Every structure is written in C-alpha cells, then in structure tokens.
Amino acid sequence: MRNNKKYRKNAWMGLVMSAVLLTGSVLTGCSEKETTYPDGNINVIVSAKAGGDTDTYARILSKYMEKELGVTLTVTNKDSAIAGTREVHNAEPDGYTVEFFHASSILTKVVGTTDIGALDQKICSVPVSDSTQTLVIPAAKYKDIDDFVARAQSGEEVIASVNQGSYAHLACVLLEKAIDASNFKYVDSQNASERIVDMLAGRIDLFFAPYGTIQQYVESGDFISLGLLADERNEYLPDVPTLKEQGYDITLEKYFYFAFPPETDDKIVNTFASAIEKAVQNTECIDAFKTYSIVPEYHSPEDSVKILENAEKSYEQYKDVLTGN
Known part of the structure; x- marks a missing residue:
C-alpha cells in the first residue's frame, strides 16, 4: 500500500515536471521567434x-x-x-x-x-x-540664365509647372523670390515626365527636376539648366554650376x-x-x-x-x- 502511494506520488511529480519543461520549451520557442527578424519578405x-x-x-x-x-x-x-x-x-x-x-x-x-x-x-x-536638383528653362525661348532673369524682372510672365505644395512648387517659389519677380504663373502637373513633354511643346517656361532626368535635353540643346540648388557643385557634375555661385542663394536638397x-x-x-x-x-x-x-x-x-x-x-x-x- 505504501509502495502504491509512493508510485502515485512519483508519477504525479513526473507529470508536473514534464508540464513545466514543455511550457518552458514553448515559451523559449516563442521568444526565439519574436527576436528573429526578418523571417519573411x-x-x-x-x-x-x-x-x-x-x-x-x-x-x-x-x-x-x-x-x-x-x-x-x-x-x-x-x-x-x-x-x-x-x-x-x-x-x-x-x-x-x-x-x-x-x-x-x-x-x-x-x-x-x-x-x-x-x-x-x-x-x-x-x-x-x-543635391542634383535643378531648375530648367526652354532653350527655344531663353538664351541663358541672365536672359531669363531679366525678362522675368521686367514683368514678362513665367509659366512654372509644379505639383502644388511640393518640392517642385517650393523650388520655383524660392527662385521667384530670389530674382525679385512677381509674375510667376503656377500650373499643376504630377511629375517630371509630364513637364518635359510640356516644355518641349512650348507650353511651360520653368520646372524643377533631378539633373539626371533632364541631362539629355540639356546636352541636345533643348533645355537650359539654371543651376543646381545646392551649396556646392556635385562631384559627378563638375561642369554644372550652382545657383548660389551665380548669385542666387537658393538651396534645396x-x-x-x-x-x-x-x-x-x-x-x-x-x-x-x-x-x-x-x-x-x-x-x-x-x-x-x-x-x-x-x-x-x-x-x-x-x-x-x-x-x-x-x-x-x-x-x-x-x-x-x-x-x-
């Protein structure tokens, strides 16, 4: 009788220990899963x-x-x-x-x-x-940055293509203030691709884009880059001046x-x-x-x-x- 009680007691303790070990194993597994990142796409x-x-x-x-x-x-x-x-x-x-x-x-x-x-x-x-962002004008309408600025300051309208409230909008606003003009007309567009098409068609006078996006059009003579909106020249674009070095303190990284x-x-x-x-x-x-x-x-x-x-x-x-x- 005494041996049966001892057997039952040992069996019970064995079950308890197994449960404890199993719980610990499950918790450890969860912990490892939680700390493994990433484990999926x-x-x-x-x-x-x-x-x-x-x-x-x-x-x-x-x-x-x-x-x-x-x-x-x-x-x-x-x-x-x-x-x-x-x-x-x-x-x-x-x-x-x-x-x-x-x-x-x-x-x-x-x-x-x-x-x-x-x-x-x-x-x-x-x-x-x-730091390659630039402002672009059509070569068919303007000779260079000085021609653009002079005509804008004289009161000639400048149609700037932007996405309202965006970087493109801010860049054009900064230029308008820097050259002391007040005749920029802002028309809405969604991206550089639209603006390139519009400028080639003669519908706009100014837009903002990464230099790489418009470089081929500058090299073909269709567009003129007014300059980079950066503190200093880009190391990969040593021949492209900044607006700042041309006297217009505009930076926008x-x-x-x-x-x-x-x-x-x-x-x-x-x-x-x-x-x-x-x-x-x-x-x-x-x-x-x-x-x-x-x-x-x-x-x-x-x-x-x-x-x-x-x-x-x-x-x-x-x-x-x-x-x-």
Whole structure:
C-alpha cells in the first residue's frame, strides 16, 4: 500500500515536471521567434509612380539590402504619395511594411494637404540626399540664365509647372523670390515626365527636376539648366554650376528616407538600419548610384530624425507663400 502511494506520488511529480519543461520549451520557442527578424519578405512602399528618382533609389537600395537581411524586399509603387504614407502609417508595426519616400511628405503636411508626414512615422534612416536638383528653362525661348532673369524682372510672365505644395512648387517659389519677380504663373502637373513633354511643346517656361532626368535635353540643346540648388557643385557634375555661385542663394536638397509604422519596435528599426548602413558601403551599390550622380550615405535613426526636423523648420517659413495666404 505504501509502495502504491509512493508510485502515485512519483508519477504525479513526473507529470508536473514534464508540464513545466514543455511550457518552458514553448515559451523559449516563442521568444526565439519574436527576436528573429526578418523571417519573411518585406514590402517596401514607394509613395511615387514607377520610373522616377524615388522608385529608382528604392530599388537600388532594396537590391543590396536583401543581401544583408537574407529576405526579399518587394517594391510596391503608389500613384498617390499621400496614400502611400498613410498605408504605411496604418500598417501592422511588425517590420514587414516600410515606406521609402522623400521629405516632401513633411512639406505637404506643413501646407495642409495631408495630416500625416514623415515625422509621424518611425524614421529608420536617410540614406540618400540628392543635391542634383535643378531648375530648367526652354532653350527655344531663353538664351541663358541672365536672359531669363531679366525678362522675368521686367514683368514678362513665367509659366512654372509644379505639383502644388511640393518640392517642385517650393523650388520655383524660392527662385521667384530670389530674382525679385512677381509674375510667376503656377500650373499643376504630377511629375517630371509630364513637364518635359510640356516644355518641349512650348507650353511651360520653368520646372524643377533631378539633373539626371533632364541631362539629355540639356546636352541636345533643348533645355537650359539654371543651376543646381545646392551649396556646392556635385562631384559627378563638375561642369554644372550652382545657383548660389551665380548669385542666387537658393538651396534645396531632397532627402529620401525609410520609415516604419509609428509603433514599430526599435530592435526592428535598428536591424533594418544596419542593413542600410552595410548596403551603402557596398561598392556595387555605390556604383549604381553613381549613374545618377548620387553618393549614398547612411544616417542613424536619431540623426535622420534631426535632418528631417531641420527640413520641417525650413519649410515652415514658406507656408503662407505656398498656400497663397
């Protein structure tokens, strides 16, 4: 009888220990799964149409980041920048949806076009700062920058093609102020492709674009670049002057960023940021960007937030001009 009780007691203790071990194993398994990131493909939302600079830079970075993360980064384009930013903002903060866009999302929030911008997301990195942005005029109408400025200052109308409240709009406003003109007429357009067609057809007088987008038209003699909106010349474009060196103090760098939904865990963000840092140091990635006269450079999440916050402060001063108030 005593042996039976002892047997039952030992059997019970064995069951308890098995349950404890099983529970510990399950919990350990869950813990390992939670800390393993990424373990699936990542959707990169590009808040712009395919074929432009935003799409191109996203695809270059994604290609070399895949080698670091060991998973596929699928680029998904959105026709509407606002829709893309909002989709990422509302996505599950699990690290598998990330936005690649530029700081015009901050500008559109400043002017009231949207209520969500880059700084409402969890910023991961600013890996590209494009200093090749330029303002373009038609060679069929103007001789050079001096001719353009003189005619604009005399009261001749300048038709500027922009996307209201965007970088393109701000760049043209900055030029109008810098040359002390007040006769710019702003017409709406969505992208550089539309503006190129309109300028070749003689319908517009001015637009803003990356130099690489319009370089062939400058070399063919169809367009004239007024100069880069940068503090100094681009190392890959040594013969292209800046507007600043020509006496017009206009600078407008275009900051491209990766951002996650706002509640994304810092460990996920840092893992993704580490992949960006390694990718932009890859010589093949550097060469791919060289094609577009761009030097990629990693910035940490903290430094990237500061860059975008400074951009926001600079945009605030032009709010009334851009909104017509």
